[in-house]
Amino acid sequence: MTAPRIDGTRLLNRIKRLGAVGALPDGGVCRLALTDEDRTGRDLLVIWMRELGLEVSIDAIGNIWGVRAGIEDGPPVMVGSHVDSVATGGLYDGVLGVMTGLEIAAALDDAGTRTRKPFAVAAFTNEEGARFAPDMMGSGVHQGALDLSEMLATVGIDGAVLGDELRRIGYAGDIAPRSLVPAAFLELHVEQGPVLEREGVRIGAVTGVQGISWTEFTVSGQSNHAGTTPMAMRHDAGLVAARIAVEARAIASDFGPPQVATVGLVEVEPGLVNVVPQTARMTVDLRNTDNERLKAAEARLREAAARFAAEEGCAVTARSLARFDPVAFDPTLVDRVENAARQRQLGVRRMPSGAGHDAQMFAPNCPTAMVFVPSVGGLSHNINEHTEPHDLVAGAEVLLDVVLDLLGETQ
Amino acid sequence: MTAPRIDGTRLLNRIKRLGAVGALPDGGVCRLALTDEDRTGRDLLVIWMRELGLEVSIDAIGNIWGVRAGIEDGPPVMVGSHVDSVATGGLYDGVLGVMTGLEIAAALDDAGTRTRKPFAVAAFTNEEGARFAPDMMGSGVHQGALDLSEMLATVGIDGAVLGDELRRIGYAGDIAPRSLVPAAFLELHVEQGPVLEREGVRIGAVTGVQGISWTEFTVSGQSNHAGTTPMAMRHDAGLVAARIAVEARAIASDFGPPQVATVGLVEVEPGLVNVVPQTARMTVDLRNTDNERLKAAEARLREAAARFAAEEGCAVTARSLARFDPVAFDPTLVDRVENAARQRQLGVRRMPSGAGHDAQMFAPNCPTAMVFVPSVGGLSHNINEHTEPHDLVAGAEVLLDVVLDLLGETQ
Structure with a gap:
């Protein structure tokens, strides 16, 4: 045989x-x-x-x-x-x-x-x-x-x-x-x-x-003229989204492998060169093999998103699109x-x-x-x-x- | 009369x-x-x-x-x-x-x-x-x-x-x-x-x-799986765009009024939750009443964009869409x-x-x-x-x- x-x-x-x-x-x-x-x-x-x-x-x-x-x-x-x-x-x-x-x-x-x-x-x-x-x-x-x-x-x-x-x-x-x-x-x-x-x-x-956490952030600000609106009077939803994206990368860097973080989707409205974005929608994909670390990453991201929105006079909502331990x-x-x-x-x-x-x-x-x-x-x-x-x-x-x-x- | x-x-x-x-x-x-x-x-x-x-x-x-x-x-x-x-x-x-x-x-x-x-x-x-x-x-x-x-x-x-x-x-x-x-x-x-x-x-x-400067930045990176690609191996075009947007705001803050800076448009491709963006297109609208200050803002932004792209292993091109003194x-x-x-x-x-x-x-x-x-x-x-x-x-x-x-x- x-x-x-x-x-x-x-x-x-x-x-x-x-x-x-x-x-x-x-x-x-x-x-x-x-x-x-x-x-x-x-x-x-x-x-x-x-x-x-x-x-x-x-x-x-x-x-x-x-x-x-x-x-x-x-x-x-x-x-x-x-x-x-x-x-x-x-x-x-x-x-x-x-x-x-x-x-x-x-x-x-x-x-x-x-x-x-x-x-x-x-x-x-x-x-x-x-x-x-x-x-x-x-x-x-x-x-x-x-x-x-x-x-x-x-x-x-x-x-x-x-x-x-x-x-x-x-x-x-x-x-x-x-x-x-x-x-x-x-x-x-x-x-x-x-x-x-x-x-x-x-x-x-x-x-x-890896555990997977998908979150959609929706930021609501105010659409304004890019030339006539002083910076101090802006409520720029796109800026808040950009800061969230940069923070997601910082979380991955600070936590170290195997933590990963990805912003795969960003959309701003109305999306015109000379108009401050009124709304921004984005997704953040966080993954880690350790559920406690993943939860910590999620918490830090949501806290940062709320802080960035508050600093810009915008509102932000976070919606979980998927969550696997x-x-x-x-x-x-x-x-x-x-x-x-x-x-x-x-x-x-x-x-x-x-x-x-x-x-x-x-x-x-x-x-x-x-x-x-x-x-x-x-x-x-x-x-x-x-x-x-x-x-x-x-x-x-x-x-x-x-x-x-x-x-x-x-x- | x-x-x-x-x-x-x-x-x-x-x-x-x-x-x-x-x-x-x-x-x-x-x-x-x-x-x-x-x-x-x-x-x-x-x-x-x-x-x-x-x-x-x-x-x-x-x-x-x-x-x-x-x-x-x-x-x-x-x-x-x-x-x-x-x-x-x-x-x-x-x-x-x-x-x-x-x-x-x-x-x-x-x-x-x-x-x-x-x-x-x-x-x-x-x-x-x-x-x-x-x-x-x-x-x-x-x-x-x-x-x-x-x-x-x-x-x-x-x-x-x-x-x-x-x-x-x-x-x-x-x-x-x-x-x-x-x-x-x-x-x-x-x-x-x-x-x-x-x-x-x-x-x-x-x-x-105000003098007006409109620049379109196009960032080329590499599309990758959000779960399987370690952070150190990424070439995330969306992250580069986000950093440029944050830098534009920092320029306006550092220069002070009447300098304004607006990112009105951001688009990432393919735009999927679990895919690292391959390309990002964005616009930056810079305005100032002083042409030398405006030129300095433009130069700082372009230099930063090139640096962010290099740090992420991406390519970036800048195209002037409009420029009025x-x-x-x-x-x-x-x-x-x-x-x-x-x-x-x-x-x-x-x-x-x-x-x-x-x-x-x-x-x-x-x-x-x-x-x-x-x-x-x-x-x-x-x-x-x-x-x-x-x-x-x-x-x-x-x-x-x-x-x-x-x-x-x-x-």
Whole structure:
């Protein structure tokens, strides 16, 4: 009997074939959740699962999983991610995790391996949140963090209702949420950031997911003539917004890594060269792995915003657009990922994930971990997203090692 | 023989009748330059000029002036402003100056006054620049600061060509630019700022017009994921823009009045909560009555912008959108305005104009001055623009006194 091994060519070929579904003219893909393209991608996944003899299930939010039986019954070790994309997505975000699950199932078959625990491959609905908010929806419903009926009623950016679209594309299953807690959950994903590439490290052992806080600030001042209004009589909403943006950067600097702060959106009205802005709307994205530090950053920002507004004679309101606590992955499982990489002579570093992933929905309920591989130039959510083939395969090999360990005694 | 005097009711009535042309449903007017509404307003003005026996001339850029003969020939004392408006304009901006010219002519007639010098009332084409850029176009061509054929070729925000529109509305005259330099030029205008009202002063003796510098900064950085990109690896175009905005305010504070600085427009791309801005575009409007101080402000701002960009690993380009040197009005004439107000027991203060006006085009060529009356709440370019009737009349009376003095010995 030979040990199961990753067939890199087969893995890359499946990624390529799925990347042809919803392919964009200049590269990359558009498979927004529950569109015709998403359906075609799902259909291909289900065909592949059945070819591998997996028993396919579809739940009420459209999550798909296929189970390879173990010697014993009981919860499976699950490998999963998503196959939906943003509007201008790359080939690997999500797809890598699901295709690696298929490849592990194929590798087990090739080696004639029977495992103690069952093994499952899963693809979760609407991880991206690009058509329907919130993101990580399927895994959130699957693990009970989000309410099924509320999610089915979600209206997309195109006016479509999520439940209708699920039925339309034939993926409204009947399995209830919270019906499956795996024995363990693992997800291989591209880093979507520049750290591994910059450090020349090939494997990230992901320790958890940063907590995320999105706040929208709306500043109300007074529109005035830029020439005739003395500075002392101004109520410049745009200036308050600029000071908040500078403060957000100062918070990130003062707190130090892993604290990050981003002002992605600023809009001023009326937006004319010679008119003092009457209103400004802006967003601040704060992230930290430590919830207490994140709360401190949020408090400092809100306090500063109120102070800047008061100094300018403006009003400011703060609205939370999103708030996720940090997630810590299973320390033992993170160690296993790190050790598996070392045993394969791969450079490895422990790191938090800056982005959200399906795995974080499993972390409260079962041992969970993630493996990262480098993103060239740190690019993601971009048609030029790229990971070198040897890194994709290395990540799959590390995942295979951890999964085999978890699946237990083989014969 | 009685002395000429302003008939407030007649003046206000003309303002009201002109305000009915292009009236907006909620108040205010829209008489964008060379539209049908502007034509109707011009027609009304020409009718009134002819009713007063003025000799009407129209030049090649559509400026209209009517002359009341003097005992002697030679250049007239001219009172003028404009009758075009911004899209949501008030009743007084521009109109007050032209209607006061008509009222002075009527007052001279009523009193049976013959003046030594001729008297002229003028309305200049496209002072606002709201449909065709640049602003102060008619007076600029009239006094030789702007090129006629270039201005005739201007394309408006609606795609119309200025020369075509002039012909269409019947105001393409044949008098060449630079054919008339008045003996003196005077303009009564609403302040468009809050200073007179705040100080409880009814008359502004305008000493000149602030120099204006408009700069557009375009910052190029790198779009990156807000969660996965460490702060040290960012090239955040939005942060650079925010720092420039804060610096603009600091310049105004450090320089002190009359330096003003305004960031009226900021746009970031792609403008998403969780994406570091790749590009930012912003404008900075700097004004000062002292050209050397204005140049120093411009230099400090550009130097700071370059430094902020370099610190963030971004590129920045600065483009001048407009640059007018400060204009100083005739000191003797400014004194006369101030004295006339005092003699009428009106509170008066000397002040620069923060906004541009037709008068500044005359200042290099003939003795020129302006009179300001208070704007309630400092509002202008706004349908709620308002000046109290007694202030409108007081301004007209001060202007009349100065004009009579300039027109010379009467009989």
